[in-house]
Amino acid sequence: MNKIEAILNCNFSFKCPNKCDQLELTADASRRFCKSCERSVYFLNSNEELKKAYMNGLCVAAYIFDPVIAEPVLLLGEPESLSCHIYLEPTISLSVEQLKFLQSIVEEEMNLLQVRRRFATGEREIVRLNIPHRMAEEYLKQATQTGLLVTVQGLE
Structure with missing residues (x-):
C-alpha cells in the first residue's frame, strides 16, 4: 500500500x-x-x-x-461513517417552521429568537459539524421539506 x-x-x-x-x-x-x-x-x-x-x-x-x-x-x-458538515446558505428570512427545525439540530440550547439572530444573517452559516453520514442525509431531507437551502459537505 x-x-x-x-x-x-x-x-x-x-x-x-x-x-x-x-x-x-x-x-x-x-x-x-x-x-x-x-x-x-x-x-x-x-x-x-x-x-x-x-x-x-x-x-x-x-x-x-x-x-x-x-x-x-x-x-x-x-x-x-464519514463525518459531514451542514451549512445554511445565506438567508435573511426564516419561517417559524424553519426556525424550529434549526433549533432542533443545533448542538447548543437556543430559543427561537437566538436561532433567528444566529442564522438569518445573510451569510453562509455553519449549522452542525462532524455528524455521521446517515444523520446528515436525514437533516438534509428535513431541511428540504421546510424549504431551507442547506448544503452538506461530505455527502458528495
Whole structure:
C-alpha cells in the first residue's frame, strides 16, 4: 500500500487490533485476508473509496488523520461513517417552521429568537459539524421539506 494523503472525518464502529503485516497476502495487492475475523481487508486510497466501503460494509485499512498527533495513522476495521458538515446558505428570512427545525439540530440550547439572530444573517452559516453520514442525509431531507437551502459537505 502506498502512503497516501490521510482521509479526514471517519469514525470506525470496529477497530481491528491486528496490524497489516499480520494479514494474509492475496493475489490482489489492494486486499489482504484477516484470519481472525475471516474477512477481506481492503486498502483504501481516497474518501470516495471509503464511502463505497462504508456503504458495502467492508473491512478496510486506511490512513486516517489523527488530530491529536496531527499525523495520519493506518487503521484497520469497519468504517462507521464519514463525518459531514451542514451549512445554511445565506438567508435573511426564516419561517417559524424553519426556525424550529434549526433549533432542533443545533448542538447548543437556543430559543427561537437566538436561532433567528444566529442564522438569518445573510451569510453562509455553519449549522452542525462532524455528524455521521446517515444523520446528515436525514437533516438534509428535513431541511428540504421546510424549504431551507442547506448544503452538506461530505455527502458528495
